[in-house]
Amino acid sequence: MATHKQASFLLLFSLLFITLCKSSQEAGIAIYWGQSGNEGSLADTCATGNHQYVNIAFVSSFGSGKTPILNLAGHCNPNANGCTSLSTDIKACQARGIKVLLSIGGGVRSYSLSSADDAKQVVNYLWSNYLGGRSNSRPLGDAVLDGIDFDIEASSGHWDELARSLNGFSQQKKVYLVAAPQCPFPDAHLDAAIKTGLFDYVWVQFYNNPPCQYAGNANNLLSAWKTWTMVQAKQVLLGLPTAAPSGGFIPANVLKSQVLPSIKSSPKYGGVMLWNKRLDNGYSSAIKGSV
Numbered sequence: 001m002a003t004h005k006q007a008s009f010l011l012l013f014s015l016l017f018i019t020l021c022k023s024s025q026e027a028g029i030a031i032y033w034g035q036s037g038n039e040g041s042l043a044d045t046c047a048t049g050n051h052q053y054v055n056i057a058f059v060s061s062f063g064s065g066k067t068p069i070l071n072l073a074g075h076c077n078p079n080a081n082g083c084t085s086l087s088t089d090i091k092a093c094q095a096r097g098i099k100v101l102l103s104i105g106g107g108v109r110s111y112s113l114s115s116a117d118d119a120k121q122v123v124n125y126l127w128s129n130y131l132g133g134r135s136n137s138r139p140l141g142d143a144v145l146d147g148i149d150f151d152i153e154a155s156s157g158h159w160d161e162l163a164r165s166l167n168g169f170s171q172q173k174k175v176y177l178v179a180a181p182q183c184p185f186p187d188a189h190l191d192a193a194i195k196t197g198l199f200d201y202v203w204v205q206f207y208n209n210p211p212c213q214y215a216g217n218a219n220n221l222l223s224a225w226k227t228w229t230m231v232q233a234k235q236v237l238l239g240l241p242t243a244a245p246s247g248g249f250i251p252a253n254v255l256k257s258q259v260l261p262s263i264k265s266s267p268k269y270g271g272v273m274l275w276n277k278r279l280d281n282g283y284s285s286a287i288k289g290s291v
Helices: 004-024 042-047 087-093 118-127 161-173 219-228 253-262 281-290
Strands: 028-033 051-063 066-068 101-108 147-152 176-179 200-204 233-241 269-275
Touching: 028 042, 028 281, 042 051, 042 087, 051 087, 051 147, 066 118, 087 101, 101 176, 118 147, 118 161, 147 161, 161 176, 200 219, 200 269, 219 233, 219 253, 233 253, 253 281, 269 281
Parallel strands: 028 051, 028 269, 051 101, 101 147, 147 176, 176 200, 200 233, 233 269
Antiparallel strands: 051 066
């Protein structure tokens, strides 16, 4: 039988273990940056202290033999090496403990994977040009990004192979994998990839989808959220727009009072993802304390 001293030690150890586990799974805010020249700099975005994850968006053309193309709207021109200066901003963000991810895909839909071999070629390019590999043509300079966000809104083939190939490089340096599916379950494009169980985060887009987005009440959203928390991923985040135009917008006070208290009870709750920095206008600041 354990002595009183041993029992006390075991209790303290258990509490410390729980605390450490909880701290390693802290909820936070993810935000997309890169699709508007008037959204401020990447460094300024990170300096707000509002975000734990920033997605640089997008590599919008790749696969099926195409050379991957980075599109950062009005920020810089990668074709003239104009985006390499972002390396300093990326490193500044990472120094604050923020994970900086490269988002591939998006709504332009000039991307597809023709085969497992095609997926491996795209992964080799991403590793060499944005992650821990080496290349003479790194569009964002020598900064090493933390991972890849799959914002796939077209083509359903071979994204699972892309995830597996990226995960293979984690033996050299951790590559965080993120999926950004639409809220109708299962996602039409990313279902097979998510089922690999390799994703660290799944931030679900609860917008542009009337059947499962907020529309005066959160009933449909909360029902869909419960389903999404069953997927094989370390954490699931609630994806929302930062302004009304895209549909699914939730006023900050409503989010804090009617939605977050319900979804935070899930063990997989990881926070909130926001589209996007240009439309933020204080939304992140308003919800930060409740996330």
